[in-house]
Amino acid sequence: MPDSNSTNATEAPTREIGDWIASFDGAELGAVPIRWAKHCLLDWLGVTLAGSNDPLVDILVDDAISTGESGQSPLVGRGTRTTQSFAAMINGAASHALDYDDVNKRLHGHPTVPVLPALLAIAEQNGASGRDLLEAFCVGYEVECLIGEMMGLAHYDHGWHATATVGTFGAAAGASRLLGLNANQATMAIGIAGTQAAGLKSMFGTMCKPLHAGKAAMNGLMAARWAGRGFTSRIDVLECVQGFGLTQSTEFTPLPIRPNSNALYAVEQNLFKYHAACYLIHSSIEAANSLRDQYEFTPADIATISTHVAPGHRSVCDIPEPKTGLEVKFSIRHCIAMALSGLDTSDDNAYTNEIASRDDLKALRRKVDVNATALDNRYAAKLNIKLMNGLELSTTADVGLPATDLDTQEARLIGKFTRLAKPVIGQDRATTTINLVRDLENQNNINALIKSVE
Numbered sequence: 001m002p003d004s005n006s007t008n009a010t011e012a013p014t015r016e017i018g019d020w021i022a023s024f025d026g027a028e029l030g031a032v033p034i035r036w037a038k039h040c041l042l043d044w045l046g047v048t049l050a051g052s053n054d055p056l057v058d059i060l061v062d063d064a065i066s067t068g069e070s071g072q073s074p075l076v077g078r079g080t081r082t083t084q085s086f087a088a089m090i091n092g093a094a095s096h097a098l099d100y101d102d103v104n105k106r107l108h109g110h111p112t113v114p115v116l117p118a119l120l121a122i123a124e125q126n127g128a129s130g131r132d133l134l135e136a137f138c139v140g141y142e143v144e145c146l147i148g149e150m151m152g153l154a155h156y157d158h159g160w161h162a163t164a165t166v167g168t169f170g171a172a173a174g175a176s177r178l179l180g181l182n183a184n185q186a187t188m189a190i191g192i193a194g195t196q197a198a199g200l201k202s203m204f205g206t207m208c209k210p211l212h213a214g215k216a217a218m219n220g221l222m223a224a225r226w227a228g229r230g231f232t233s234r235i236d237v238l239e240c241v242q243g244f245g246l247t248q249s250t251e252f253t254p255l256p257i258r259p260n261s262n263a264l265y266a267v268e269q270n271l272f273k274y275h276a277a278c279y280l281i282h283s284s285i286e287a288a289n290s291l292r293d294q295y296e297f298t299p300a301d302i303a304t305i306s307t308h309v310a311p312g313h314r315s316v317c318d319i320p321e322p323k324t325g326l327e328v329k330f331s332i333r334h335c336i337a338m339a340l341s342g343l344d345t346s347d348d349n350a351y352t353n354e355i356a357s358r359d360d361l362k363a364l365r366r367k368v369d370v371n372a373t374a375l376d377n378r379y380a381a382k383l384n385i386k387l388m389n390g391l392e393l394s395t396t397a398d399v400g401l402p403a404t405d406l407d408t409q410e411a412r413l414i415g416k417f418t419r420l421a422k423p424v425i426g427q428d429r430a431t432t433t434i435n436l437v438r439d440l441e442n443q444n445n446i447n448a449l450i451k452s453v454e
Contacts, residue, residue: 013150013254014238017143018187020257021176026135033265034441035406037134039413040112040141042437043102043272044095045076045453046417049424050348051097052077056207060090060214073121074454077424084121088171088221092117093214096163098348099329100420101213103271103279104141105379105400107148107166108156111270114167114216115140115174121221123446128178130440130449138267140174140220142257143190145266147238152251156201157312160248164199164212171220181228184235191233192223194244204278205319205327269402271379272413276348277329278317279399283381284309284332286397288339291385299341299364301387307336308382311372318370321362325351336383337364346416425453 010016029037051057052075061078064086073087076094081087095101095113104111115137123133148155148166156162172193176186196219199212227233238245238254245252275285284307313332322331328351329335335345341361343350355361375382379400385393403409414434421430433452440449 010254010256014190014236015187017190017257019183021139021173021186022183024139029138033138033267034134036267036270037137038437038440040270042417043413044112044116046420047098047100048091048095049077050420051094054097056097056210057094060093072125074450076453079454085218085222088117088121089214089218092217093210096210096213098276100273100276100348104145104269106145107162109163111141111144113213115170117217118171118175118221119178124450130443130446133446134441136174136178138265139177140170141267142265143173144170146257150253150255151249154251155249159201161199161201161212164216165197167216168193168197168220171217172223175221175224179224179228185227187235188233189224189227191237192226193220194237205330275345276351277335280313280317281332281335282399283379283397284336284383285339285345287381287383287395288336290395291393292340295393297387302385303388304386305367306369306371306384308371308373310375310378314372322356324353324356328356332370333365333368336368337361
């Protein structure tokens with residue numbers, strides 16, 4: 001999906017990205033993109049706190065502790081610390097454990113979960129200010145979205161999880177910026193990241209999907225650290241023969257970074273989740289909620305259901321008979337059944353093994369027909385419902401459009417953060433965290449923020 005930021009091909013995208021990371025003037029980030037970055041940070045902290053005690057995180061923490069990986073980098077919501085690399089990996093996995101984190105269409109994946117964990121692992125020890133952290137995040141976010149755009153949908157549709165693969169570049173770029181690498185070092189970091197980038201969509205519905213985000217953060221951070229110490233790589237990893245672009249996409253197009261300085265930053269195109277399931281299901285959920293609220297029917301009144309979604313949904317979120325709560329998050333049929341039954345799909349606690357096996361939901365999801373349809377927007381859905389009395393209902397929803405009212409967005413994100421964070425750190429610390437994030441660009445360090453979420 002070409003963007004106004006990227007209009008002409010370039011011959012040396014890897015080198016240009018490295019130069020941009022080192023030379024970018026953070027003062028160019030006005031109040032609006034900085035506010036978007038703070039929204040991403042608040043959302044990330046909420047989903048990370050909520051995911052911090054997930055069984056997959058327990059396994060990773062136990063492994064780190066048992067192998068002696070002690071250190072000074074914080075683990076969100078755990079009250080313990082480990083090495084930089086393991087903190088990036090564990091916090092990254094925790095933040096994607098619920099699959100409730102944000103999305104960007106240019107990346108074709110989740111932009112914040114690979115980048116922020118890498119930055120958080122080093123920011124406190126390096127004495128970074130709140131502004132430093134936000135600027136580095138915007139840099140990493142910009143780079144991963146540009147590379148995601150270069151790769152095109154072919155990369156994702158072929159089976160690569162862009163959050164894992166392309167996200168590694170974002171983590172490396174953000175960490176390179178925060179560590180103050182020069183242009184040559186930053187270019188090397190991109191190269192080192194490229195040869196580590198991996199992650200398969202076939203792992204969706206398992207613990208390995210959250211691990212993808214953690215490994216992307218970990219590998220990107222290590223790439224930047226090693227490059228800063230003189231570790232070498234190719235300076236054309238994206239575009240060279242047998243490089244990242246040509247081996248992992250049939251649509252790779254090398255593009256320049258921000259040729260239009262007046263264009264929106266990638267962070268301003270962020271999409272937040274308000275349902276705790278795969279983002280490709282959200283439009284179907286919104287449509288189901290809309291029809292249920294408007295016509296006030298019950299599940300017993302329904303004869304048939306059909307949802308029309310982009311063909312790519314079938315390979316991502318169409319588990320027809322989910323058996324676990326995690327699989328429910330990738331079952332468009334089951335999530336529609338939940339919405340039509342009045343369940344709160346914004347509550348992560350609703351996605352349980354018991355919900356997956358409920359007889360009424362199983363019966364309703366089997367009435368859902370998923371149709372692969374070419375729509376104007378990959379994220380849109382058209383839902384048709386036929387009632388037992390013969391009445392046919394239809395509506396379309398599209399969650400693929402970034403917000404324009406940032407005050408409303410902030411209010412929704414504060415509500416989401418509070419619901420997720422309060423059970424872990426309590427209301428007082430949750431309120432403190434919200435206030436710290438809202439004023440982060442004016443803080444000389446991030447120590448208070450770290451203390452509020454550990």
